[in-house]
Amino acid sequence: MGRKRLQESADGRPTVHTVAARAGVSIASASRVLNGVGGSPETIRKVREAAAEVGYVPNAIARSLQSQRTGLVALAVEDIGNPVYVEMMRAIESVVAASGRQLLVHATGGRIDNETALLRRLAHRYVDGMIVSPIRVTDDHLAALVDSPVPVVVVGQLAADAPVDNVRTDSRTGVGLAVDHLVAAGRRRIGFVNGPLDTVPGTARDAGFRAALTRHGIALDERLVEVGDFRYAAGRAATERLLARAHPDALVCANDLIAVGALHALLAAGRRVPDDVALVGMDDTELARMMFPQLSSVSLGSAERGRRAAELLLSRIADSSLPPRREQVAPSLAVRASSATAPLTVPAPAPPAPAPRTPEVTA
Amino acid sequence: MGRKRLQESADGRPTVHTVAARAGVSIASASRVLNGVGGSPETIRKVREAAAEVGYVPNAIARSLQSQRTGLVALAVEDIGNPVYVEMMRAIESVVAASGRQLLVHATGGRIDNETALLRRLAHRYVDGMIVSPIRVTDDHLAALVDSPVPVVVVGQLAADAPVDNVRTDSRTGVGLAVDHLVAAGRRRIGFVNGPLDTVPGTARDAGFRAALTRHGIALDERLVEVGDFRYAAGRAATERLLARAHPDALVCANDLIAVGALHALLAAGRRVPDDVALVGMDDTELARMMFPQLSSVSLGSAERGRRAAELLLSRIADSSLPPRREQVAPSLAVRASSATAPLTVPAPAPPAPAPRTPEVTA
DNA sequence: CAAACTCCCGGAAACGTTTACAGCAAGCAG
DNA sequence: CTGCTTGCTGTAAACGTTTCCGGGAGTTTG
Numbered sequence: 001m002g003r004k005r006l007q008e009s010a011d012g013r014p015t016v017h018t019v020a021a022r023a024g025v026s027i028a029s030a031s032r033v034l035n036g037v038g039g040s041p042e043t044i045r046k047v048r049e050a051a052a053e054v055g056y057v058p059n060a061i062a063r064s065l066q067s068q069r070t071g072l073v074a075l076a077v078e079d080i081g082n083p084v085y086v087e088m089m090r091a092i093e094s095v096v097a098a099s100g101r102q103l104l105v106h107a108t109g110g111r112i113d114n115e116t117a118l119l120r121r122l123a124h125r126y127v128d129g130m131i132v133s134p135i136r137v138t139d140d141h142l143a144a145l146v147d148s149p150v151p152v153v154v155v156g157q158l159a160a161d162a163p164v165d166n167v168r169t170d171s172r173t174g175v176g177l178a179v180d181h182l183v184a185a186g187r188r189r190i191g192f193v194n195g196p197l198d199t200v201p202g203t204a205r206d207a208g209f210r211a212a213l214t215r216h217g218i219a220l221d222e223r224l225v226e227v228g229d230f231r232y233a234a235g236r237a238a239t240e241r242l243l244a245r246a247h248p249d250a251l252v253c254a255n256d257l258i259a260v261g262a263l264h265a266l267l268a269a270g271r272r273v274p275d276d277v278a279l280v281g282m283d284d285t286e287l288a289r290m291m292f293p294q295l296s297s298v299s300l301g302s303a304e305r306g307r308r309a310a311e312l313l314l315s316r317i318a319d320s321s322l323p324p325r326r327e328q329v330a331p332s333l334a335v336r337a338s339s340a341t342a343p344l345t346v347p348a349p350a351p352p353a354p355a356p357r358t359p360e361v362t363a
Numbered sequence: 364m365g366r367k368r369l370q371e372s373a374d375g376r377p378t379v380h381t382v383a384a385r386a387g388v389s390i391a392s393a394s395r396v397l398n399g400v401g402g403s404p405e406t407i408r409k410v411r412e413a414a415a416e417v418g419y420v421p422n423a424i425a426r427s428l429q430s431q432r433t434g435l436v437a438l439a440v441e442d443i444g445n446p447v448y449v450e451m452m453r454a455i456e457s458v459v460a461a462s463g464r465q466l467l468v469h470a471t472g473g474r475i476d477n478e479t480a481l482l483r484r485l486a487h488r489y490v491d492g493m494i495v496s497p498i499r500v501t502d503d504h505l506a507a508l509v510d511s512p513v514p515v516v517v518v519g520q521l522a523a524d525a526p527v528d529n530v531r532t533d534s535r536t537g538v539g540l541a542v543d544h545l546v547a548a549g550r551r552r553i554g555f556v557n558g559p560l561d562t563v564p565g566t567a568r569d570a571g572f573r574a575a576l577t578r579h580g581i582a583l584d585e586r587l588v589e590v591g592d593f594r595y596a597a598g599r600a601a602t603e604r605l606l607a608r609a610h611p612d613a614l615v616c617a618n619d620l621i622a623v624g625a626l627h628a629l630l631a632a633g634r635r636v637p638d639d640v641a642l643v644g645m646d647d648t649e650l651a652r653m654m655f656p657q658l659s660s661v662s663l664g665s666a667e668r669g670r671r672a673a674e675l676l677l678s679r680i681a682d683s684s685l686p687p688r689r690e691q692v693a694p695s696l697a698v699r700a701s702s703a704t705a706p707l708t709v710p711a712p713a714p715p716a717p718a719p720r721t722p723e724v725t726a
Numbered sequence: 727c728a729a730a731c732t733c734c735c736g737g738a739a740a741c742g743t744t745t746a747c748a749g750c751a752a753g754c755a756g
Numbered sequence: 757c758t759g760c761t762t763g764c765t766g767t768a769a770a771c772g773t774t775t776c777c778g779g780g781a782g783t784t785t786g
Contacts, residue, residue, distance in 0.1 A: 011431070011683075013512065055510065057483075057487055057512050058487060059428075059487060059488050060488050060489050061424055061427050061433070061488045061489065062428055065422075065424050065425055065428050068374070070424070072489065074467070080443060080449055080468065081449040081453075081649070083444065086443055086444040089443060089470070090444075093470065102469065103469070104437070104467040104468065104469055105443065105467065105468040105469070105470070106465065106466070106468070107452070107453075107456065107466075107468070118465065121423070121434070121465060122435075122465070124420060124421060124422065124423035124424075125422050125423050125424045126424065126435065126489070147418065149376065149420050232653055260653050261653075263655070264653065264655055267655050268655075286444070286595065290595055290623050290624075290627065292626070292627055292630050292631075292655070
């Protein structure tokens, strides 16, 4: 005698049918009670009881099929290990949670096929919408974004005419802020440690750096420019290569992870920060404040961008007929000890240290 | 004249019915072709063509309702900003991806209701399984884990008789390793900066610290113990409080974020690391290696735990009748500059600098 | 007391797939 | 030529919900 059909699900779990049968009511009534809409006191009692007895738990997939929404929102970023995304995620999460939805994060690892695959999978209705922050954008990818079956908001630069909601910042200008600051502090041999040039932020920051130097009438010494990826180890390695062939008096880094790598390379090479080399990171993440000395950093408003992106997404989920919108968040510079002009300011009074010695390399 | 029913979905998107009608075949044939199973060459052509013309994209929710699986796996952690979870996530992701599934991450923020809510929501079939690393466990919570509708693997300590797949480590012993090392290096006034005592790791590490001191016959000075949460800012604040009232010659921290906070507090207070105060963190994350000096840290095998947890989960998804399993990963200690007895070792061979100097931060 | 209104209930139709089943045509062996 | 196999096809039934709709009972109003 096989199990009764229409009573429990394939794997033996109770369904609304099970509950209804046990309570002696129709599935319609059971469903109503379970959703807290309608039902006489008696019916409510019976259904609640039956549900508790069999340990009923609703199948969200079935419910979603009916309601056409899952209550889930996804965020796809390249590297969850980058604190900038953590900040962005926190901002997004608080907006999303306030709307009664849940946020899921997916790390694409920067592999573009991965990201496209994610779109082609998650977006097939598993989530009500998604926020994507791609660092590389191909035509293919863009196409997938544009005709995604679910609302998508892109955080980052995008072709001007792409019909996709978009929150961006201006990292070109951001790099400019860093250079302005360093030049004002008297630095002239300003180096730049960047991420890959085949990424959107990589190219923007490179352009920003070159433009800023030009603006100040400083000729660019290519030996002062080095490229790795956007992570710590690469930043450190890139800085080591740079230091082996040039003598910067300041370094701008394309993000904070790279800046930390650079700091490590500088200290290991016996350069003092900021006395010998001033250092400015980018993204202004918590990591910058966790360093010693604390790192100056260009804020690209990641939390703000996240918040705005989440709001754009929610409004589009609510009304898909809205025209594509584009928002911009201005960069700003946070000056801290790593690029202070005055003698290194210590967060708290330091004890009289033995007179700092200048390593010969920079003497 | 309303749109034709059974032809397109509620929001106007094409369904398999649309494609079938357009191709002039039944939905069964259309579905078969779309899934690449069966179909005459002629049918295949017509269906493919029709699908392309209308831009058909299958509704994953409907498919999942039918197949009873989504191909998604979730990881729920307290704080995605903690690099230990990033490492764990990477390990899990590689196993999960190899099985053709996708990993989604959810940050619970340690709010236990949040985590229970997640279980009660995601687990209601949105995902095929989930890995949870709770830092607080109530009976309620445990109950939700035990009779979750989808397979769950817990990373972390759990009541011995809990019928849940479980990967754990022994952080008590882990703290012991740190203390042993410091004692062997001649340190005696060993302080401890912990996370909240109402968390599972918090209590375990506290117990481990006390047991280790006792084992070495060192009387515990309560002024050398301080508590915050598991993040950087709290770690720094806790260390500042501790330093204001006691004079440790070594500090053990309950994780690397706290250790970074402690390092910052120590340097700001003018203490040299490791000369005045030796420092040992825990979790052995990338962050420990990013500091200067690099931090010694107790590895709790987070990547390994992640890997094992993912494997447990996949095997349980494949066969839910397996008995609950429990695996253990042993801790180990990575000794680095922050607790080195010998003169500060520089992390990487510095460029052949004339007479290596001790970088000023630690001078 | 009849009519109108409220409330609650159950049947049945969705939501968009996959798939068991049966029918049918064509190919082949006897 | 008959009977069997093979390969496609379409019909319809699932998957587990929610919800529209019509009917029946009870209550209020004129």
